[in-house]
Amino acid sequence: MDSPAFDLAFEPAYGQAVPVVAGVERVTVNNPGPFTFFGTNSYIVGSSSVAVIDPGPEDEAHFQTLMAALAGRAVTHIFVSHTHRDHSPLARRLQAATGAVTVGQGPHRPARPLREGEINPFAESSDLSFVPDIALSDGETLSGDGWSLRAVLTPGHTANHAAFALEGRDILFTGDHVMAWSTSIVAPPDGSMADYMTSLERLIAREDRQLLPGHGGPVMEPAGFLRALKAHRLRREQAVLARVQAGDTQIAEMVKVIYRDTDPKLHGAAALSVLAHIEDLLERGEIAADGPPSLAATYRLL
Secondary structure, X not given: OOOOOOOOOOOOOOOOOEXXXXXXXXXXXXXXXXXXXXXXXXXXXXXXXXXXXXXXXXXXXXXXXXXXXXXXXXXXXXXXXXXXXXXXXXXXXXXXXXXXXEEEOOOOOOOXXXXXXXXXXXXXXXXXXXXXXXXXXXXXXXXXXXXXXXXXXXXXOOOOOEEEEEOOOOEEEEEOOOOOOOOOOOOOOOOOHHHHHHHHHHHHXXXXXXXXXXXXXXXXXXXXXXXXXXXXXXXXXXXHHHHHHOOOOOHHHHHHHHOOOOOHHHHHHHHHHHHHHHHHHHHOOOEEEOOOOOOOOOEEEO
């Protein structure tokens, strides 16, 4: 199967609310970077009474843009896909200004407990203070004036990641789980590759018409894109296994080969992705380690 056809064409239109589909507007934060693309997308769903999805980081210009776009409309709910600092922190200020309730799967947590001596490399990127007023279970639905959003829990990128389905529209807000411009980072202990792949299967089975991600533009043909994304992840897994079979014993060695065409500045993130694959391979009994899996551990075939 072909690799995903990533779409890098995107106009962030900073400082503006951009109509995406009927009843949905997008406001993009001016926080571009290697992991945020042109910036974080906040979505306004509804007409006279609305929900905001992923209010974004604590950013004054973005807050003012959101408030201008929301003028004259009641904000009843603030949905948060996950608790990385480019998605959730502005929820507190937006709630104070509007009186809306906050909604999410739950507070930030790792996908597994930290091992002895382990440091979470994404600790500084995590919003540990966000606790939603409403903690959604899978399939739970909240409704407002002309809109209804159903929680589709998609752990993988983070343990508390959730997507939100716009009922009756076949539209899914996917946060960082699936994006048109790039693959999502899956970095232990925050993330889990096994969980990510299970969540990806859930989305493949849904047959949505359009995906609206937390960064970049929409995925307009989800069925083929999701299957290609799954195949891409499985090829990465096979590449990791092939490097172990070839005699590479450490992740740094594997990254140099597997990601030889990737900017070396991104090799740190790539190493965490390899670790996520290795943890999955260890759990399935495909390879062995000289101790608890880590970036510095030694790996071998069974």
